[in-house]
Amino acid sequence: MHELSLLENVRTILEEHAKNQNFERVEEVTLAIGALSCVEVEALKFAFQSVMKNSLAENATLHFKTIEGQGRCQHCEKLTRMEMLYDVCQHCGHSRVDVISGLEMKITELKVS
Numbered sequence: 001m002h003e004l005s006l007l008e009n010v011r012t013i014l015e016e017h018a019k020n021q022n023f024e025r026v027e028e029v030t031l032a033i034g035a036l037s038c039v040e041v042e043a044l045k046f047a048f049q050s051v052m053k054n055s056l057a058e059n060a061t062l063h064f065k066t067i068e069g070q071g072r073c074q075h076c077e078k079l080t081r082m083e084m085l086y087d088v089c090q091h092c093g094h095s096r097v098d099v100i101s102g103l104e105m106k107i108t109e110l111k112v113s
């Protein structure tokens, strides 16, 4: 499952932060999820508990934010909002749009102790 490997990455990042910044527990995590990333929030919530079990983030509360999808049209070169991966340009209707943001998932906020 896609979500499991994403969360394993999150756990690794948290462990590295903990080492560098000297904290022991993560109380809250905010994950920003790209609107075009195909990540299922419900699946993430479900997998979070099992992936974080016996780690510093066990029992951490999970929050979500959305990173809006945005692309640049290859034809008119304007920025365009994207709700789906293969959306056409909102300005000229061209179908070749390079995704600039919205595919990524990242940790935006941490509450630690």
Ligand SMILES: [Zn+2]
Pocket (backbone or CB within 6 Å): 073, 074, 075, 076, 077, 078, 089, 090, 091, 092, 093, 094
């Ligand atoms: Zn365009």
